[in-house]
Amino acid sequence: xxxxxxxxxxxxxxxxxxxxxxxxRYCMPxxxxxxxxxxxxxxxxxxxxxxxxxxxxIRHIKITGGEPLVRKDCCDLVKRIRKIPGIETVTIxxxxxxLADNLDxxxxxxxxxxxxxxxxxxxxxxxxxxxxxxxxxVLEGLDLAAAAHIPAKIxxxxxxxxxxxWKDLLELGRERPVDVRFIEMMPIGCGKNFPSLDHRVLLKxxxxxxxxxxxxxxxxxxxxxxxxxxxxFKGSVGFISAIHGKFCSSCxxxxxxxxxxxxxCLCYSAGTDLRKILRADIPDPAEKERRLExxxxxxxxxxxxxxxxxxxxxxxxxxxxxxxxx
Ligand code: SAM
Ligand code: SF4
Numbered sequence: 001x002x003x004x005x006x007x008x009x010x011x012x013x014x015x016x017x018x019x020x021x022x023x024x025r026y027c028m029p030x031x032x033x034x035x036x037x038x039x040x041x042x043x044x045x046x047x048x049x050x051x052x053x054x055x056x057x058i059r060h061i062k063i064t065g066g067e068p069l070v071r072k073d074c075c076d077l078v079k080r081i082r083k084i085p086g087i088e089t090v091t092i093x094x095x096x097x098x099l100a101d102n103l104d105x106x107x108x109x110x111x112x113x114x115x116x117x118x119x120x121x122x123x124x125x126x127x128x129x130x131x132x133x134x135x136x137x138v139l140e141g142l143d144l145a146a147a148a149h150i151p152a153k154i155x156x157x158x159x160x161x162x163x164x165x166w167k168d169l170l171e172l173g174r175e176r177p178v179d180v181r182f183i184e185m186m187p188i189g190c191g192k193n194f195p196s197l198d199h200r201v202l203l204k205x206x207x208x209x210x211x212x213x214x215x216x217x218x219x220x221x222x223x224x225x226x227x228x229x230x231x232x233f234k235g236s237v238g239f240i241s242a243i244h245g246k247f248c249s250s251c252x253x254x255x256x257x258x259x260x261x262x263x264x265c266l267c268y269s270a271g272t273d274l275r276k277i278l279r280a281d282i283p284d285p286a287e288k289e290r291r292l293e294x295x296x297x298x299x300x301x302x303x304x305x306x307x308x309x310x311x312x313x314x315x316x317x318x319x320x321x322x323x324x325x326x
Contacts, residue, residue, distance in 0.1 A: 001057040001296075003264075003303040010059040011222050011253040014046055015325030016074060017066040018258045022095050023131025024119075026157065026185065026194045028066075028322040030131065035323075041260045043073045045278045047080050049256055052292045054086035056300075058254075060222045061090045062115075064325035066258065069098035079109035089222075093117065093155065093326060097133060099141025103148060113151040113221070116142055119159060121168040129159075146176055153179045153221075153238075158197035163205065170206070173235025181225050181238035184245075187312050188266060189320030199241040203228075206237065213237075222252065242266075248306035254299070257323055262299050266324065267307035269316045272299040 001009045019034050020027075041049075050061060061081055068074045074092075082090045091113035092106065099116065106114070118138055120126050126135040145152040156169050166182070173180045185196035206228075207213050216227040216236045224247035225238035239245070255263040260275030272295045282288040308314040317324070 001300055004301045005303075005305055007249075007251060007303070008057070009252055009254055009300050009303070010057055011062070012050070012053050012058045012060075013062045013064050013253060013255045013325050014050065015064050015066065015256065015258045015323070016041075016046060016068050016077060017071045018323050019070050020065060020067040020095070020322060021070050021097055022067065022133045024095075025129060025131070026159075026191045026321075027189070028320060029190055032320060032322060035259065040258045041256075041275060041278070043077050043080070045260065045275070046077060046256070047084075048278060048289075049260070049262075049274055049292065049296075050081045050087065051084050052289060052296060053254075054084045055289075056293060056296060057086075059086065059088045061087060063090065063092040065094075066322055066325075067095055067097070068092055069094050069102050075102060075105035075109045078106060078111055082110040089113070091115065094141075095130070095133065096138035096141040098137075100137060100144050103141065103144045103150075107148050107150060111150060113153070114145050115153045115155050116145075117155045117157075118169070119156045120161060120165050121172075122165070125161070125165075142172075142176075142178070146178065153181055155181050155183055155240075157185050157194075158182045158199065158202060159185065159194060160197055163209075166202065166206070167209065170210075170230070170233075170237055173230075173233050173237065176234055178235040179220055179225075179227065179238050180235060181240055183240040184243045186242050186266065186321075187309055187315065188317055188324070189322070191321060192312070196243055198244050199239045200244055203239065224250065242307065243309050246306065251303075254296075254303070255325060257319075257325070259323075262296060263317075263324065264299050264303035265307060267309060267315050267317055268304050269318070270299075270302065270304055272296070
C-alpha cells in the first residue's frame with residue numbers, strides 16, 4: 001500500500017492493551033487511568049484488522065502495548081497473526097518482566113523477534129524509573145530468548161543518565177548477539193518532561209570510548225534505526241533518532257491503538273476509527289471487510305508527510321505512549 005506521497009506502507013504496530021505491570025515515569029506514571037475493557041479490541045477484532053492490513057500490503061507486524069504480555073491471549077494472537085497469508089514477520093516489544101514465563105509459548109506461536117525495553121542496568125535506578133520493576137527478571141528473559149535463538153534487541157530511551165549508563169547497556173552486546181538501540185525521547189505525553197540526549201552527541205562520545213566503530217549497512221529489521229559495529233562485539237549498536245535524524249521520508253508504518261484507532265503518524269491525531277466499523281451492525285462479512293479496507297486505504301493516503309517534533313506547538317497527539325504503543 002502506498003501513501004499519498006508514494007511511501008510504501010508495509011509495517012503495522014498493534015497495541016493490544018493500555019495496561020502495564022510497570023510505571024515508567026515518561027510513559028505511564030502513577031495516576032494514569034486505564035480504559036474500560038469493552039473499549040479495547042478483542043483478539044478477533046485485532047486479527048480482522050491484521051488480515052485486512054495483509055490484504056492491503058502489510059507484511060510486518062509488531063505487537064506492543066501497554067505491556068502486551070499482561071494480556072493473557074497475547075501468545076494466541078501472535079499465533080493467529082503469524083498464520084495470516086501475506087504476513088512475513090510478527091515481533092513483539094515488551095518490558096521483559098513476564099518474558100521468561102511466556103518465552104516457550106511465544107516461540108511455539110512462531111514469534112520472529114523480541115524487543116526488550118531497558119533503559120538502565122542499575123537495579124536501583126531501574127526500580128525507580130519503572131515504578132518498582134525488578135531487573136533480574138528482564139535479564140533472565142533476555143538470556144532465555146538468546147538461548148532459544150530468538151533474535152532479541154534491547155531498546156533504551158536516551159535519557160540523560162550519564163556515560164556509565166549507556167556503556168553498561170552497550171556492553172550487553174559484547175558477548176551476546178543482541179543489538180542495543182538507543183531511542184531519542186519524543187515529546188509525546190509524559191515524555192515531554194524528559195529531555196532526550198542528542199544522538200549526534202551520543203555517537204561522538206561512543207566513538208571516543210570505542211575506537212573503530214563503523215557504520216553497519218546490513219539490514220537489521222524494518223524500522224528507521226541506523227546501526228554501527230563495535231570491534232569485538234557480537235551485537236550492533238543502533239540509533240533511532242526521531243528528533244535529530246528525521247527519517248520521515250522513508251517511514252513505512254501505521255499504528256493500531258488498543259481502542260482500534262488507526263494512527264498514521266506518531267505526532268498527530270490523524271487516522272481513522274476502525275472499531276466503529278468492526279462493531280457496526282453489518283451482517284455481510286464481505287461488506288465489513290470492504291469498509292475496513294476502504295477506511296485503512298483512505299487513512300494511509302492522508303498520512304502526514306513528516307512529524308513536527310521540532311515544533312512542539314504543532315503536535316496534535318495528546319495521548320500518552322501507553323495508549324499508542326511506541
Ligand atoms: N511495554 C512495552 C515496552 O516497554 O516495550 C511496549 C510498549 S512501550 C510504550 C514501547 C516503547 O516506547 C518502549 O521502548 C518505551 O521506552 C518507548 N517510549 C515510551 N514513551 C516514549 C517517548 N516519549 N519517546 C520515545 N519512546 C518512548
Ligand atoms: Fe509500561 Fe512499556 Fe510504558 Fe514502561 S514503557 S510504562 S513498560 S508500556
